[in-house]
Amino acid sequence: MSGFLDQIFVIGKKWLLSFLTGAPDWVVEIVSSLLNIIALLAVFLTLFALMSLFERKILARIQNRFGPNRVGPFGLLQPVADGIKMLIKEDIVPTRADKPVHFLAPILIAAAAILALGVIPYGRNMTPFTIDGGILFFFAVGSTTEVGVFMAGWGSNNKFSILGAMRAIAQMVSYELPLIITVLPVVMVTGSLTPNAIVAAQAGYSLAVLPHWFVLTPWGAAAFLLFFVSGLVESNRTPFDVPEGESEIVAGHMTEYSGFKYAIFFMAEYFGMFAVSGLAVTLFLGGWHAPIKLLEFLPSYLWFFLKLGVLLFVFIWIRGTLPRVRVDQMMNFAWKFMLPMAFACILAAAVWFYAGQGVAGWIWSLIVIVLVYLTLSRLIGTGKKFAPRTYRFAE
Amino acid sequence: MGVSPAGFGILPKQTFAGQRAPDSSQKFAIARTPLPAGETPTLPATNRNLTMTPTLQLFLVVSAALFCVGLLAALSRRHAIFILIGIEMMLAAAGLNFIAFWRFGPQPAPPTGVMVTIFAIAIAAAEAAVGLALVIAVYRHYRTTNVDQMDQLKG
Amino acid sequence: MNSAAFIVIAILMLAAALAAATLRKLIHAALSFALAFVGVAAFYFLLGAEFVGLIQIFVYVGAVAVLIVFTILLTRHDPEKDRGFNWSGVILALAVFGGLLWAILKTTGLSIVPPALTTALTVRQVGELLMTDYIWPLQCIGILLTAALIGALVLVMEEKR
Numbered sequence: 001m002s003g004f005l006d007q008i009f010v011i012g013k014k015w016l017l018s019f020l021t022g023a024p025d026w027v028v029e030i031v032s033s034l035l036n037i038i039a040l041l042a043v044f045l046t047l048f049a050l051m052s053l054f055e056r057k058i059l060a061r062i063q064n065r066f067g068p069n070r071v072g073p074f075g076l077l078q079p080v081a082d083g084i085k086m087l088i089k090e091d092i093v094p095t096r097a098d099k100p101v102h103f104l105a106p107i108l109i110a111a112a113a114i115l116a117l118g119v120i121p122y123g124r125n126m127t128p129f130t131i132d133g134g135i136l137f138f139f140a141v142g143s144t145t146e147v148g149v150f151m152a153g154w155g156s157n158n159k160f161s162i163l164g165a166m167r168a169i170a171q172m173v174s175y176e177l178p179l180i181i182t183v184l185p186v187v188m189v190t191g192s193l194t195p196n197a198i199v200a201a202q203a204g205y206s207l208a209v210l211p212h213w214f215v216l217t218p219w220g221a222a223a224f225l226l227f228f229v230s231g232l233v234e235s236n237r238t239p240f241d242v243p244e245g246e247s248e249i250v251a252g253h254m255t256e257y258s259g260f261k262y263a264i265f266f267m268a269e270y271f272g273m274f275a276v277s278g279l280a281v282t283l284f285l286g287g288w289h290a291p292i293k294l295l296e297f298l299p300s301y302l303w304f305f306l307k308l309g310v311l312l313f314v315f316i317w318i319r320g321t322l323p324r325v326r327v328d329q330m331m332n333f334a335w336k337f338m339l340p341m342a343f344a345c346i347l348a349a350a351v352w353f354y355a356g357q358g359v360a361g362w363i364w365s366l367i368v369i370v371l372v373y374l375t376l377s378r379l380i381g382t383g384k385k386f387a388p389r390t391y392r393f394a395e
Numbered sequence: 396m397g398v399s400p401a402g403f404g405i406l407p408k409q410t411f412a413g414q415r416a417p418d419s420s421q422k423f424a425i426a427r428t429p430l431p432a433g434e435t436p437t438l439p440a441t442n443r444n445l446t447m448t449p450t451l452q453l454f455l456v457v458s459a460a461l462f463c464v465g466l467l468a469a470l471s472r473r474h475a476i477f478i479l480i481g482i483e484m485m486l487a488a489a490g491l492n493f494i495a496f497w498r499f500g501p502q503p504a505p506p507t508g509v510m511v512t513i514f515a516i517a518i519a520a521a522e523a524a525v526g527l528a529l530v531i532a533v534y535r536h537y538r539t540t541n542v543d544q545m546d547q548l549k550g
Numbered sequence: 551m552n553s554a555a556f557i558v559i560a561i562l563m564l565a566a567a568l569a570a571a572t573l574r575k576l577i578h579a580a581l582s583f584a585l586a587f588v589g590v591a592a593f594y595f596l597l598g599a600e601f602v603g604l605i606q607i608f609v610y611v612g613a614v615a616v617l618i619v620f621t622i623l624l625t626r627h628d629p630e631k632d633r634g635f636n637w638s639g640v641i642l643a644l645a646v647f648g649g650l651l652w653a654i655l656k657t658t659g660l661s662i663v664p665p666a667l668t669t670a671l672t673v674r675q676v677g678e679l680l681m682t683d684y685i686w687p688l689q690c691i692g693i694l695l696t697a698a699l700i701g702a703l704v705l706v707m708e709e710k711r
Contacts, residue, residue, distance in 0.1 A: 101581065133673050136604045143612025147584055150619050154577055166623065169616060193673050449553050451662055454597075455654045457560045461567055461590070463647035468571035471639025476576065476621060480583050483614060484567055487590050487606075498597045502665045509671060510684050512602050516609050517691050521698035523614045527621040528702035534625040 002297040009039070009301070010125050036128040040117060048270050049079035055316050062320035089259035094157055097256065102155030106257065106264040108148035113271035115141045120278040121195050123288045123301035134195045135187065138279060139180055142234070145272070146172050149243075149253055152265075156256035164252020167327060168243035172234055174334040179230035181342035182223040185349030186214055186283045195279075199287030208293040213286035218366040219348035222373075224284040226342055228311075231276030233330070235269055237315060239322040240330060277311040278304075285311075336380050344372035454495040462488035475530045475540045479523065486519040555596060563589025576622050584615040601673050 004011070013035055020028055053075060057067030068075040093102060119134040121127040131137050146169050153165020187193055190201040204212045214220035233240040243252040254265050281287060285307050288300035325333075348365035355361035465484030468477055490512040497508025534540055566586035573579040587610040594603030654660065680688050 098577070101577065131600065132670070133601050133604050136601070136608070136673075140604045140608040140612065143608060146616050147581070147611065147619070150616065151581065154619075154623075162623070166620070169620070173616065191674070449556050451660045451664075452654055453556070453560075454593075455660065456651060457564070457593075459647060459650040459654060460564055461586075463643045463650070464564065464567040464571050466646055467640060467643035469639075470642055471636040472571070473636065474576065476618060476625070477571075477579065480570055480579065480618065483583070483610070484570070484586065487587060487610070490602075490606075491590055491593055494594055494597050494599050494602060497599070499662060499664050503668045506671055506675065506679065509599050509602055509676065510679060510687075512599070513605060513676070514684075514687055514691055516602070516605055517695065520609045520614055521695050523617060524702045525698050525705070527617050528705040530621055531624055532705045540625050 006299045040128050053078050058316045059320045086263040092258045094256050097157045098155045101151050105148050105152035106261045109145050110264050110268040112141050112145045113268045116275040121199050122304050133193045135193045153253035158256055161253050161255050164243050175230045175233040178338040178342045182227040185219050185223050185345050189349055189353055195282050202286040205293045211291055215284040218369050219345045222369050223345040235272035238319040239325045242327050277308050281307045337376055451499040458488045458491040473541050475542050479526045490515045559592045580618050584611045601676050
């Protein structure tokens with residue numbers, strides 16, 4: 001029974017495809033891909049709507065107030081109201097804007113984010129597209145977001161937009177390196193770039209209670225933290241939302257967009273969050289595996305979305321708690337701390353792997369990580385930069 | 396498409412006669428061979444893998460076209476960045492050639508073509524970075540990116 | 551069906567490349583340049599070299615296109631329009647294309663269909679080759695990229711007066 005529930009979507013898709021038994025092979029393949037895409041879009045658009053509501057409610061609770069609670073029971077129909085509002089707003093395009101570039105920019109950013117969602121395994125046998133270099137595909141597609149951001153900034157013919165776009169691209173390019181290098185220890189230990197293989201390598205339990213997730217190793221924990229922070233930056237979330245900081249640069253590259261195009265930017269940001277969280281779950285948190293052996297009867301996709309929900313809650317929590325980071329502090333952090341720390345994670349993973357993956361390996365890799373961290377935090381020189389301000393008054 | 400894929404490879408003599416036509420309609424002309432009467436075009440059972448493609452000549456023609464478009468950009472524009480764009484296109488065309496020859500060679504082939512292309516892409520990236528840095532440095536001095544005006548060795 | 555894919559990708563790529571070479575506005579040319587490289591990457595996928603296709607998108611569209619776009623931003627001067635188009639370049643390019651086309655079509659050994667792929671090229675194979683047979687080129691590429699990085703930085707740094 002639990003096996004049936006686990007594979008219910010796969011069985012459903014096979015039943016739908018059984019209507020096409022007479023058709024040539026390429027038709028079946030195209031229909032199968034289309035079904036995958038439709039399911040993916042349906043799930044994630046619903047999740048986007050729910051997430052936009054829950055973000056407002058959770059932020060509100062952190063700030064000691066209620067969120068939207070008037071539109072439906074507990075405000076559950078608020079996304080519908082938001083959607084209608086966005087759709088009926090007037091679409092203002094500046095007169096001297098570059099029309100094709102201005103139009104295509106949000107589409108490109110949203111398309112890149114949605115493409116990245118296609119290679120993540122959502123459950124047992126439930127990966128929409130299995131590509132041999134799946135992780136590489138994810139990052140290749142994610143890096144095309146920068147061109148889209150530039151198009152948005154340039155196409156608006158607005159100095160704030162161009163400045164915001166340049167800052168956004170500088171931020172995204174700087175943090176792409178730690179993002180990718182922190183994935184390397186996982187790929188190295190697993191020996192494959194396929195997300196399915198990485199999830200399969202995290203199967204199994206020690207003592208029936210401790211899962212073999214990579215986050216429970218010292219290099220995995222450090223890499224997960226670095227990956228998560230880089231993911232925060234890549235999706236332009238607070239505390240790294242300089243590109244869209246309202247008080248600084250009037251929404252940056254998204255200034256001249258109104259109505260539905262702004263909603264698409266919004267959606268692209270959330271889809272980027274989903275993609276990065278999904279990849280973090282796949283790489284570090286064991287994918288669709290259950291945490292303890294007893295709970296394996298629950299369906300695999302349920303575990304995946306549960307873990308995804310926890311990570312998204314942490315995203316929102318951080319947004320409600322931390323103030324914005326200054327641009328030069330952010331670049332400093334990326335190049336002087338995160339990049340060397342990411343390399344240290346690779347070293348620690350190698351030490352763990354060759355010291356036997358048991359307790360000895362754990363302790364040795366922990367020593368490597370702690371040593372590098374202490375050295376870096378002394379060397380980064382935060383004393384001068386973050387010291388309390390001294391005021392000098394005119395005498 | 397209405398064409399038997401087996402017809403792609405068995406063309407005895409090309410009807411091209413040396414016309415150089417950079418428009419893409421000529422590529423269709425190669426592909427049309429008359430079907431034997433009563434035969435419906437089906438994919439042959441042995442060649443069912445998804446990457447079944449037209450002949451090597453078509454690929455080489457396409458990459459030659461890309462190379463020449465890159466040459467066009469490099470030779471006929473006066474803006475330094477356009478010239479760099481043209482050079483990048485020429486490098487990509489060469490990479491396409493390598494991969495085409497690797498694929499059409501006797502299988503199982505050692506992936507030499509793939510490795511060379513990977514290195515070529517890395518070299519192209521390095522060269523683009525240095526070239527663009529040069530353009531910025533020269534712009535700071537001459538305040539122009541028109542290569543016709545960068546004609547003095549004395550800085 | 552795959553010949554249809556070939557033709558579609560070929561048209562897309564060549565149209566984008568022509569647009570990149572001939573458009574007046576530099577930004578449009580840079581963006582269609584990125585599109586042309588997506589077309590080249592699609593060709594790599596069609597030919598069965600998926601790893602190279604992904605690297606192509608990663609490096610060219612994700613890095614080189616962004617570099618070019620940044621350089622365009624940093625070297626803007628008004629008026630924006632390009633000063634002149636050299637028609638002799640067009641004639642030369644057409645002549646080279648004619649020569650290459652003649653050479654390709656004369657070589658009869660090239661009108662072959664692709665042999666069936668016995669084994670797909672996996673990332674693992676590429677990785678193993680890079681670490682065994684191609685270790686020297688790999689290290690040289692590393693040094694080259696480091697030199698290019700440092701060189702580009704040195705070129706662009708403002709001179710301290």
